Amino acid sequence: MANIYIWQDDPESGQPQLQIPAPDLNVAPLATKITDPQPEAKLYDKGSDEFRYWVVAGSLSRAQQFWGPLLPAGITWHQGSALDVIRDRDVDLNAYYDRASLSFFHEDVGGQTFFSCESPDVVCHEFGHGVLDAIRPELFDAASIESSAFHESFADMSAILTAIQLDEVRNEVMQETGNRPERNSRLSRLAEQLGRAIRQVSPGSAETDCLRNAANSFFYQEPDTLPSMAPASMLSSEPHSLSRVFTGAFFEALAGMSRTLSDPPTEAGLKTASVEMAKLLLGAVKIAPVVPEYFSQVAAGLIEADSNGSGKYATVLKSAFVRHGILSPSTATSMVSLQAATSVSGATPAMRMATGGTAPTSGQLPLQAITAAQYGLDGPLFVHAPSQPRRLAAHAASFTSAVVMPQSSEMAARSFVEHLMRLGRVDYGAHGDPNLHILHPHRHKTHFLERVGNGYVLSRKVFYCGLSGD
Template sequence: MTVQQQTATPTVLVYEDDPGFPPRVNMPVPHPVPQLDTQPFPTAIADAAPQPDGAGPGTEAFRYWVAADALSRATQTWGPLVPTGTQWHPTAGRALTAHLDAGVDLNAFYDRKGLWFFRSTVAGVTVAACESPEVVAHETGHAVLDALRPQLFNAASAETAALHEAFGDISALLTSLRLEPLRIAVLAETQSDLELSSRVSRMAEQLGAAIRQGHPNAVDPDCLRNMANSFFYRDPVHLPPSGPANTLCSEPHSFSRVFSGAFLKILAGIFRQQDLQDQAGLAKAAEIAGQLLVDAVVAAPVVSAYYAQVAGHMIAADQRRNGGRYGSPLRSAFIRHGILSLEAATAITEPEVARRGAGIAEATPGGSEEEGLTAVTVHGTSYGVTQPLTLSAPAQERRFGIASSDPAGGSVRPADPEQVATSYLEDLFRRGRVHVPEEHRTAAALVDDSPSRLKTHEVIRSTTGEGLALVRRCFD
């Protein structure tokens, strides 16, 4: 290709990662016009595509191309890693559609119909969620995980919900690391110690800064969440439902940091074992870590102590794919964050993986919505609901007899499915996240009708029997 042909290739201006918040802002760079209709994860944007004319920040054309570029990179990140035949959840349609101006809010969500991005003006700055590649890649990650494990969508469990949020942040991380300039930049910023805070570990700096204006302790000091953290596992059943960003609570975004923090350390450990610790070695490490995570979430049973099972299956996947080459950084990261106890981390041996290998190898993506879940019915009146309320609790058989760390030593005894589900339900009501229609409310109903609080769940008439059921609307 000649220089003349190269300069004729149409490009668009985009942010490569988060735009930042004044006065610390990133500069847009030219990228080739992104392709959205790619397999196995075709995407679309509800708005018509503008001309690739170099429109800059603050314009709708710029926001369109930033979102399109991030969608394309996110799906190209996960597409090669997922099993053959993986596709979007059926209700999303053939292509996952993004809606770039869904209303006024500092938020974004995935709801099985598409991706929805909101915007608001804070301190004179218009903060559009679609203008952050990290936010776009995070929400796309929800859709990818839903394609792999639809059972997680309605599971009444803080740990499965938190894994969804961690997967979203990991999606943002790996999508950023597809870009050579960002790999070079993060290696320079961290002096090749990827466990340190960096522009790719800090999630959604602009959105975090905007939220911090009204809720100073709700997010990290320099971003929304940081994967460079030291949060240690606690059974979410025993955690408070909410709290400041410097503490751990059962709220899924908060609790997700335990797993995403471990994943960053895994990436760093795999990178240290590459032949060359350069940007190409980082690209390879990101691909390896992402593949192990995909293998694990496809195979891991949906159980109450879900983090430990996913961790165990990542170690098992490494033994199958790489002969256990990365077992040390995997075990170290999961132990440091308490996701695996010392006893559990040493229990997943090569013979143990081989003994259970057939079941793992037969694992396929997708499956029935109810697979691995059991119905738990509670008294609706305790929650201001007129009839008995049915929840979908995680209850598959554990493949590995492992558990997370008890801070006092040893392993945590996993809570039973009913306790997990009822604790999760109480926390949802405490946080005002459940929409209860008027006809299903008792006279003593304590329902948060604040229009500014997104309802991630709703109570509906049961489709499988009498009474009511709790179902998820979206992941935000």
């Protein structure tokens, strides 16, 4: 095949474009199909539509080649066949995953047209939503702020892990950070170009140097204690904002894993660590139950997945998740002593909950009814409650030495619905009394209602990933 141009991780990360052979996207298990006609494969001028077509193809191929071989056998996209990729759906500073497609947008801002599909960071983020949905479909509809935030974090982790697969990115990150990959770099800065566009129209909605930066010091707070919106410098319960806590811990752990392999870290070690981290993440999301304290459960799952292998990353995983408050020191210590006890004597782990012991099943979460008269609905609202049986007691830390006791699944679901309503994210359709709806007619709708019996079921239709206030 002829060569095409691709961007490395983002058009504005300061790196020149690269040449690669035109990729084939029809590759199982994560085949994709760009919906507009394929132009001849050649080296087009930057800024042309044909150039953008092949940039998108290059990003998709990189994500396919990374995630495809790591998926358990038989796993593919939620909807089964090749996933449609719509490069330019409409005018917006946005991108989304809705199970039927990965969709991208364009918008003119300050005399420049921004195409969200042009950034590999953005494409590999959307791809990540699809990968997680393939493994744990019940997260899609989960009425839980924290599991929604984890979906965004997994998508950002997908962007970071796939970028590491490029030799050029690894070499430049090592140079830029002086072999300290935990530092701020073009790897930690996600979606620089889209972030610049969003900053111009909504200064508080993107960080100062990109959309979201994984080299951060955000400390876990219960979503219920956070405001629904906040400027990018602060934490809110908006899923993209909250996701940065988990992504920050992941980024620190990833750098720590590369340092475990060799000190000082090398670019080759960073690549090895990225593949091993991806395997640990897939193992963790497979065993972590969908419960209100989902960050802590996935973090505990990572440590458990590591202990099922070599266990060599226990210290760096534990310290990164403790530093960001996702695991309390007591949880992290018990995890590690539990592994030691299990490996020495095969003793029954003291931390395992009486209700657990088996991996949660995939599928739908149970429906739970909550009252919804305050939202203008004339019947109960059924939500997919984060209520799977816990296998481990994993707690987050508070600002004091106390641990955060998990919310009940019902309280977490209520908080989630309140959060959605405040932000105007629910599409009421023709249901309920229109005069009592909490409607924000110009805001993007992520969820919709369906009439079932005497009530309504709340389900997700899309993960929107761009300008979060809209």
